[in-house]
Amino acid sequence: MRICTMLDYETLRLLWWALLGVLLIGFAVMDGFDLGVAALLPVVGRSDMDRRVMINTVGPVWEGNQVWLILGGGAVFAAWPALYATAFSGFYIAMFLVLCALILRPVGFKFRSKLEGAAWRRAWDTALIIGGVVPAVVFGVAFGNVLQGVPFHFDADLRVTYTGGFLGLLNPFALLCGLVSLAMVIMHGAVYLAVKTDGQVAARARGVVPWAVLAMLVLFSLAGAWIALGIDGYAVTSAVVADGPSNPLMKTVERAPGTWLENYRRLPLSLIVPALAYVGALATWGLIRAERVGLAFITSSLAVAGVVGTAGVSAFPFLLPSSSDPASSLTVWDASSSHTTLQIMLVATLVFMPLILAYTAWVFRVLRGPVRAQDITNDGGAFY
Template sequence: MLDYETLRLLWWALLGVLLIGFAIMDGFDLGVAALLPILGRTDLDRRVMINTVGPVWEGNQVWLILGAGAVFAAWPALYATAFSGFYIAMFLVLCALILRPVGFKFRSKLDGTAWRHAWDTALVVGGVVPAVVFGVAFGNVLQGVPFHFDTDLRVTYTGGFFGLLNPFALLCGFVSLAMVVMHGAVYLAVKTDGEIAARARGVVPWAVILLLALFSLAGAWIAAGIDGYAITSALVPDGPSNPLMKSVARAPGAWLENYHRFPISVAVPALGYAGALATWGLVRAGRSGLAFITSSLAVAGVVGTVGVSVFPFLLPSSSNPASSLTVWDASSSPATLRIMLVAALIFMPLILAYTAWVFRVLRGPVRARDITTDGGAFY
C-alpha cells in the first residue's frame, strides 16, 4: 500500500498532468480564437476557423473541470485559498469562457456584418482573456500571494485584484498568450488548407520567437530580481496537513535551487525551448502534424517549468511565508488520496481513449467548400 508521502507526490504529479493537459487541449482552441482577426480575412475564413474547434472545444473543457476537481478533493486548502484570493480573476475567466459557446451559436442568427463582427470580437475576448489571466495567476504564484492562516487555520486574503496585475505577472500572462497563439496556429495549419493554412504557418515563427523571448525574460527576471521561498525547518513528508507546522524564509535564487539539487529537472524548461524550435522547423518543412506534437511538448515544458521551480510549494504566501501551502501540508487524508487515485486510474484512460477516438473521427482538414454545403456547421 502506498504511504502518505508517495500519495502526495503522485497527486502533485497528477495535478501537473491535468494542468498541462488543459494547456495543450484547450490551449489550441484559445489560440484559434485569438487568431480570428489576424488570419480570418473574410467571414468565410472565420467560419472555417471556428469549425476547426467547434466540435471539440467542449470536450477540451473537461481538462479544466478535472483540474479544478482534483484541487478541490486532493488539495482542499489550496482550493479554498486560490479560489477565494483569485475570485475576481476566476470570475473574469468564467465570463470570458461563457462567451465562446454564445459566440459560436449567436453569430449565425443574423447575416449582418456588424452582428457577426461583434460576436467574432466576443470569441477573441474568450480566447485572449483566459490565456492571459491563467499566465498572470502563475506569475503571482512565483512571487507569492498575500494570504495567511490564523491559529484555527482560517485563511485571510489581504490582496486585491489589481495587485495581481503587476509587471512580472503580466509578463507571464503574455508568455501564456504567445504559447497558445503558437499552439493554435499549428493546429490551424493541420486542420485547414489553402490560404488560411499558409497564413497560420506564417504566424508560427513569430509566435515561437515571441514565446522564447518572453519565456527567457521571465526566467532572467526570476534569477535576478524575484526572491523564492525555502523551507527552513525539518521536512515532514508524511506529517499532518497543517501549513503552520513549518518555517519558511524568502531567499534570492530559491526558485533555482531545485535545478541544482536535481539536475535532471533542467530537462523541463529545455523541453519548452526544444519543442518550440522543433515546431518552427517542422512547420517550415511542411510537417504540421508532427509540429503539433512538438508544440504540445513545448506547452508541457513551459507549464511544467513553474511546477518544477516552486516544488514543494503549491502556493507561497508573501504576507506570511510560514502560511505557504506545500505538497507536504496541504493535502487531503491518505484515505481520500487513495480512493481518488483508484478513480483516476479508471477514468483517465477512458477520457484519453475517448479524446483519441473523437479526434480520429474528426481527422482531416476543414475546407471552405465543406462549410458552405454543411447545414450543421457553425457559422
C-alpha cells in the same frame, strides 16, 4: 488497485502533485489551441468564410477539451482543499473574469449565425477573440503571482485571510507571464490551424508560427531571468515531515533570491523540463517550415508542457507561497487531503483517466482531416 492501498502518505502526495501537473498540462495543450485559434481570428481570418473555417476547426471539440479544466478544478478541490479554498478566494475576481470570457465562446459559436449582417458577426467575432485572449492572459498572470507569492495567512484555527486585491495581481512580472501564456497559445493555435485547414488560412497560420515561437521564447527567457535575478523564492527551513498532518503552520519558511533555481541545482535532470520548452518550440518552427504540420503539433504540445511544467518544477514543493506570512505557504506536504481520500481518488483516476484519453483519441480520429470552405457550405450542422 491493490497497489493504491499500499502506497504511503508521502508517495501519494507526490503522485497527486504530479497528477495535478498532468491535468494542468492537459488543459494547456487541449484547450490551448482552442484559445489560440480564437485569438488568431483577426489575424488569420481575412474574410467571413475564413473565420467560419477557423471556428469550425474547434467548434466540435472545444467542449471536450474543457473537461481538462473541470478535472483540474476537481482535483484541486478534492486532493488539495486548502489550495482550493485559498486560491479560489484570493483569485475570485480573476476566476470570475475567466469564466465570463469562457462563456463567450459557446454563445459566440451559436449566436454568430443567427443574423447575416456583417456588424452582427463582427460583434460575435470580437466576443470569441475576448474568450480566447482573456483566459490565456489571466492564467499566465495567476502563475506569475504564484511564483512571487500571494498575500494570505492562516490564523491559529487555520482560517485563511487574503489581504490582497485584484489590481495587485496585475503587477509587471505577472503581466509578463500573461504574455508568455498568450504567445504560447497563439503558437499552439496557429499550428493546429495549419493541421486542420488548407489554402490561404493554413498558409497564414503557418506564417504566424515563427513569430509566435520567437515571442514565446523571448518572453519565457525574460521571465526566467527575472526569476533568477529579481524574484525572491521560498524555501522550507525546518524539518520536512512528508507524511505528517496537513497543517501549513507546522514549518518555517524563508524567502531568498534565487531559491526557485535550487531544484535544478539539486536535481540537474529537472533541467529537461525548461529545455523541453525551447527544444519543442524551435522544433515546431523547423517542422512548420518543412510543412510537417502533424509533427509540428506534437512538438508544439511538448513546448506547452515545458512552459507549464517549468513553473511547477521551480516552485516544488510549494503549491501557493504566501508573501505576507511565508510560514502560511502551502506545500505538497501540508495542504493535501487525508491518506484515505488520496487513495480513493487515485483508484478513480486509474479507472476514468484511460476512458477520457480513449474517448478523446476516438473523437479526434473521427474528426481527422482539414476543414474546407465547401465542407461548411454543404454541412447544415456546421458552426457559422
